[in-house]
Amino acid sequence: MHRILLAAGSAAAFLLFAAPSFAAAIFVSNEKDNTITVLNGDTLEVVKTIKVARRPRGIVVSPDGKELFVAAGDGDIMDVIDTKTLEVSRQLESGPDPELMAIDPKGDVIYIANEDDSLVTIMDIKSGDILAEVPVGVEPEGMGVSPDGKFTVATSESTSMAHVIDNATNKLIANVLVDSRPREAKFTPDGKELWVSSEVGGTISVIDPKTWKVVKKISFEVPGVRPEQLQPVGMDFTKDGKLLFAPLGPSNRVAVIDAATKEVKDYILVGQRPWHGEMSPDGKKYYVANGLTNDLTVIDVESLKAEKSVPVGRLPWGVAVMP
Amino acid sequence: MRIVYLGKEYEEPLPLSYAEKPIPDKGIQGARLMLKEANQAGNFVGHSFELTEAIVPQDADVVAKAKEVLAGGDRFIIADLEPADLLAVADLPEAKDAVIMNIRSSATALRQEQCRINVFHIIPDYAMRADALAQYLIWKKWPRWFVIRRDSPQDQDYLAQVKRSAARFGGKVVDDKLYDLPPGARNLDSGHQQIQAQIPMETEAAPDHDVVWVINSDDDFGDYLLFRTYVPRPVVGTQGLQAVAWDKSYTESGAMHFQNAIPRIAKRAPVERDYTAWLGFRALADSAMKSGKTTPQEVKAYMLSDEFKLEGFKGQAMSFRTWDHQMRQPIVLGGGTRVPVSTSPQEGFLHPTNVTDTLGFDKPETKCKFK
Numbered sequence: 114m115h116r117i118l119l120a121a122g123s124a125a126a127f128l129l130f131a132a133p134s135f136a137a138a139i140f141v142s143n144e145k146d147n148t149i150t151v152l153n154g155d156t157l158e159v160v161k162t163i164k165v166a167r168r169p170r171g172i173v174v175s176p177d178g179k180e181l182f183v184a185a186g187d188g189d190i191m192d193v194i195d196t197k198t199l200e201v202s203r204q205l206e207s208g209p210d211p212e213l214m215a216i217d218p219k220g221d222v223i224y225i226a227n228e229d230d231s232l233v234t235i236m237d238i239k240s241g242d243i244l245a246e247v248p249v250g251v252e253p254e255g256m257g258v259s260p261d262g263k264f265t266v267a268t269s270e271s272t273s274m275a276h277v278i279d280n281a282t283n284k285l286i287a288n289v290l291v292d293s294r295p296r297e298a299k300f301t302p303d304g305k306e307l308w309v310s311s312e313v314g315g316t317i318s319v320i321d322p323k324t325w326k327v328v329k330k331i332s333f334e335v336p337g338v339r340p341e342q343l344q345p346v347g348m349d350f351t352k353d354g355k356l357l358f359a360p361l362g363p364s365n366r367v368a369v370i371d372a373a374t375k376e377v378k379d380y381i382l383v384g385q386r387p388w389h390g391e392m393s394p395d396g397k398k399y400y401v402a403n404g405l406t407n408d409l410t411v412i413d414v415e416s417l418k419a420e421k422s423v424p425v426g427r428l429p430w431g432v433a434v435m436p
Numbered sequence: 437m438r439i440v441y442l443g444k445e446y447e448e449p450l451p452l453s454y455a456e457k458p459i460p461d462k463g464i465q466g467a468r469l470m471l472k473e474a475n476q477a478g479n480f481v482g483h484s485f486e487l488t489e490a491i492v493p494q495d496a497d498v499v500a501k502a503k504e505v506l507a508g509g510d511r512f513i514i515a516d517l518e519p520a521d522l523l524a525v526a527d528l529p530e531a532k533d534a535v536i537m538n539i540r541s542s543a544t545a546l547r548q549e550q551c552r553i554n555v556f557h558i559i560p561d562y563a564m565r566a567d568a569l570a571q572y573l574i575w576k577k578w579p580r581w582f583v584i585r586r587d588s589p590q591d592q593d594y595l596a597q598v599k600r601s602a603a604r605f606g607g608k609v610v611d612d613k614l615y616d617l618p619p620g621a622r623n624l625d626s627g628h629q630q631i632q633a634q635i636p637m638e639t640e641a642a643p644d645h646d647v648v649w650v651i652n653s654d655d656d657f658g659d660y661l662l663f664r665t666y667v668p669r670p671v672v673g674t675q676g677l678q679a680v681a682w683d684k685s686y687t688e689s690g691a692m693h694f695q696n697a698i699p700r701i702a703k704r705a706p707v708e709r710d711y712t713a714w715l716g717f718r719a720l721a722d723s724a725m726k727s728g729k730t731t732p733q734e735v736k737a738y739m740l741s742d743e744f745k746l747e748g749f750k751g752q753a754m755s756f757r758t759w760d761h762q763m764r765q766p767i768v769l770g771g772g773t774r775v776p777v778s779t780s781p782q783e784g785f786l787h788p789t790n791v792t793d794t795l796g797f798d799k800p801e802t803k804c805k806f807k
Contacts, residue, residue, distance in 0.1 A: 210692075229696060231476065250480065251473045252693050270690055271747070272477035273722075288480035290725065293747035294690075313747045339791060341752045363751075 137394045138196065138435045140181055141402050141409055142169040143426025149183060150425040151199055154393060154434065157411065157423045161199050165192045171213035172431040175238070176220040181433060184211035184225070191225070196435050205241045208234050213297070215256035215265065217280070224265045224278075226253040233267045233276075235283055245283040249276040255309070257298035264322065268295035268309055275309045275318075277325055287325035291318040296346045301372060302354040310345040310359060317345050317359065319375060329375050338364050347389035351414055352396030358412070360387035360401050367401055369417055379417050383410040394436035402429035437483065437730050439717060440505050441467045442525065443491040443516030444498045449654040452675075454622040463516045463539060464489060465702040466710035469694075470717035472701075483725050487717075491516070499524045506530040511732040514716050516709070519543045519550075526552040535732050535739075537716030539709060544593055547760040547797060551804035556739065556761045558716040559708070560681055562590075562597040564796035568679035568767035568780035569649075569672050570601035571794070575782045578646035579607045582669070584615050584639070584661065585651035594651045594674070605785075610643045619656035635664035642666070649673045662772070678771030679780065682711035685770045688779075689751035715748045715763075722746060750779075757793070760804040764792040 137154030142165075149163040149172065166188025173182045174196065181194040184207065191207040191214070194200065207214075208227040215224045216238065225234040233253060235245040250272025257266045258280075265278040268291075275298055277287040292314025299308050300322075307320040319329040333343040344362040350372065351358070357370040363386055369379040384403025387410070391400050398420075399412040407429060408422045441464055450458055471487040478484050488510065492501050498517065502525040505513070511534045515522055519541050526536055531554060538546065538557045546552075547561050560568075573579065583598060585591050595612065602609050615638065639648070639661070648665055650673040652658035658675030670676065684705045687695065694714070698706035719739060724730045727738040738744055740761075745753035750766045757764055770776035785794045793799075 228693065250477050252690060269477075271473060271693065272480070273726075273747070274477065274480060276480070285480075290481055293745050293753055313751075313753045314745050315753070341790075344752075 139391075139393075139400055139409070140172055140174070140194075140433045140435070141425045141429045142172045142183060142431040143428060144168055144170055144404075144430040145428035146426035147185075148426050149181070149194065150429070152409070152423065152425070157409075157421065159425075162426065163194060163199055163201065165194075165201060166190045166204075170430045171211070172433040173214055173216055173223075174433045174435050175216055176218060178435050181435070182214060182216070182223065184214055186210045186212055186228075203241075205236065206243075207236075208232065212254050213256050215258045217258050217262045217265075218260060219262060222280075224256050224258065224267070226256050226267055228252050228254060228270075231269070233265070233278065235265075235278075247276075247278055247283060247285060249285070250274045250288075255295060255297035257300055257307070259300045259307075259322065260302060260304040266298040266300075266307060266309075268298050270294045270296065273311070273314075275307070275320065289318075289320055289325055289327060291327065292316045292330070297348050299348045299350065299357075302350055302352070306372075308348055308357065310348050312344045312346050312362065315340060315343050315345070317348065317357075317370070331370060331375050331377070333361060333364075333368055333377060333380075335364060335366065335380050338366075343368075347387075349390055349392055349399065351392060356414070358390060358392075358399050358401075360390055362386050362388055365403075367399070367412065381412055381417060381419055383412070383419055384408050384422055389431045391432040391434050394434055400432050400434070402432050404428050404430065437512065437721070437724050438486045438488065438510055439467075439471075439512045439514060439720060440488045440490055440510045441514045441516065441713070442498065442502055442505065444496070444518075444521065445491065445494045446518060447494060449656065450622060452622060452655050452657070452659050459704065459707060461702060462707050463514075463709040463713040464491065465698055466706070466712070466714035467514055467717050468701055469697055469710075470714045470721065474717065474721035478721070478725065481725060483721075483730075485721055499528070502528060503530065506534065511535060512720050512735070513537065514539055514713055515555075516540050516713065519546055522546065522555065523550060523552065526555050533732050535720065535736050537719065539712035539716045542593075543590070544597060544797075547762050548803040551760050551806065553761075553806040556716075556719070556756060556763070558681075558712040558719070558763050560679070560765065560767055561762065561796060562594040563600065564762075564767060565679035566594065566597035566601040567604070567795045568769065569677065570598070570605045570607055571780045571782040571785050572677075572769055572778055573647060573672070574605045574607060575784065578670075580610050580643075580645045581607055581647055581649045582639070582642045582645035583609050583612045583649045583651060583673075584642075585612070586654060586656070587614055588653050590653035591651045594653070598649060598651070609649075610645050613638075613642065615652070615657055617657070619654070631660050632664060635660055636666040639664075640666040645669060647672055648676075650675050659772075676772055677769055677777055679767050679769055680708050680771055681715075681765065681767065682706060682708045683768050683770035683776060685774055685776050686749075686768050688776075689749045691749040694749060711748075715746070715754075718748065719744075719746055719763075752792075754792075757799070759799045759802045760797060762796060764790060764795075766792060767795060 166185030250269025
């Protein structure tokens with residue numbers, strides 16, 4: 114049905130999208146379909162399906178909300194989507210096989226993990242000029258910028274490390290060994306802790322940015338679920354920084370962790386193989402993409418209940434929202 | 437940390453396809469890649485790794501070479517050796533405290549009656565391979581297997597494990613046929629016409645079966661069965677659909693990294709032994725970096741501890757079975773297909789502690805007694 118709607122003209126879809134009641138847009142990258150699904154944040158209806166380069170995974174909205182960056186691993190390129198027109202407006206030469214990226218809080222610089230070259234590419238977001246390339250461990254993936262913009266962290270999946278880059282000098286200042294296959298790095302909203310998820314190790318390491326040492330490891334346990342299925346990948350803090358939502362891949366659950374005590378508060382059953390999610394702009398909902406069931410589950414942050422699942426494209430991977 | 441790659445240039449069967457080039461450097465290329473990667477990681481945390489390549493010619497004595505290596509103080513050995521040589525090296529008095537990684541031999545006896553406390557097995561054995569395929573066939577509801585095979589020691593070993601898998605998972609070997617047409621030259625103009633006539637005759641008398649399970653370690657007829665059997669049946673085993681630690685079609689869980697990295701140094705696609713060599717080296721390097729300890733005793737203790745969780749593109753941590761030192765690992769079902777068919781263990785095959793232990797010899801069944 115949506116296809117027919119789209120065939121009828123994206124102008125109609127755009128009008129719908131631009132309606133004043135429209136609160137937020139949810140973007141989901143569909144790894145298998147080479148598309149981005151755009152959902153209306155209020156109605157959860159599909160507004161548009163945008164064709165992008167091959168194998169879109171990591172997606173990030175710029176701090177000003179004007180652009181959506183899409184890492185297309187098999188296309189060796191980064192597509193940039195104008196969030197008003199919902200069209201690919203430009204492309205950035207990301208280097209080969211980009212997977213995840215992070216943008217500094219000011220919105221000037223984008224940090225890209227180049228899996229194949231063991232490099233972090235630091236790029237001027239407007240011009241696309243490469244400012245620096247920093248060699249890190251084998252298979253870099255996760256990228257996170259500290260809230261004050263001083264540090265960028267890359268995780269290398271094969272080397273099992275979090276590499277800390279000083280953004281003033283673009284030099285590595287620390288390398289922290291964590292458990293196997295680290296996938297994502299996130300600073301707490303207050304910048305006082307760095308959290309790193311280890312997919313195969315099945316843990317989240319909490320690192321103190323003063324010393325760059327692991328101060329705590331969080332592990333997971335669900336009765337009746339095999340331990341090797343409890344694999345944290347994506348991580349998202351609530352707006353107040355009190356909770357962290359961590360989709361646990363093959364266990365079909367999202368773990369909710371108390372950021373202060375580091376205790377797991379709850380495991381919320383969602384669709385199959387959730388890897389990444391995102392908080393809604395008002396912080397009331399958490400959206401998680403279920404890779405194997407081709408849908409997006411909406412979790413209510415206050416009640417910690419999965420409210421609804423809506424179909425998106427095939428093998429949905431990343432989620433981004435635009436206020 | 438110094439690691440020795442100990443190997444011998446054994447005569448290996450030629451690929452059945454005349455168009456396929458024999459590969460003289462299987463294994464060592466994986467070790468060379470890991471040397472580079474281990475140092476890349478080690479640089480960040482103050483560890484360094486060296487690799488000594490000790491590969492002797494076909495007519496040389498690899499045990500003498502092992503003595504030389506051990507006399508030089510080396511204790512970490514990646515063994516690209518056939519079973520007799522592997523055991524001879526492992527049983528040297530000076531190898532008592534060595535850590536030897538078997539990356540080559542699938543012989544089940546090495547994990548059973550002939551297990552050694554200083555040997556760790558990276559490569560899956562025939563029992564794991566047979567179980568990996570059997571689980572898939574049972575899941576497909578294709579339980580009747582027509583075995584057609586040669587009779588080399590490897591083939592006999594694999595056959596025994598197929599029968600064991602049948603008994604474990606509810607399959608049945610409906611017939612066990614020896615293929616006795618002698619191997620010939622690989623390439624003959626219009627040779628396919630004769631094969632096309634022969635294979636239906638060879639397979640015509642078989643009782644009702646769902647699949648043909650070919651066991652042909654010497655690779656001298658197995659592929660002839662595909663699309664030529666008397667009744668149309670899929671072919672699995674050493675040809676057709678194969679149970680392997682690595683396949684050129686495998687791309688999931690970060691596997692493209694390895695698929696891309698090997699051709700850069702070896703100018704060819706990775707093969708299974710490149711992967712097992714890479715993984716064996718990685719098990720040692722990872723243990724040293726994560727535990728911060730580098731003596732053979734400490735590395736061995738770490739590898740056998742619950743802390744040890746090795747990543748190797750299979751989507752889950754791999755570790756060693758304490759009862760026979762076999763690495764527990766998911767197994768890819770591929771080979772001969774451009775995209776992999778599946779990965780075992782299959783859904784529904786359950787185990788109280790670790791589902792990968794549904795592949796191969798589990799603790800209660802082991803005949804290994806470490807001395």
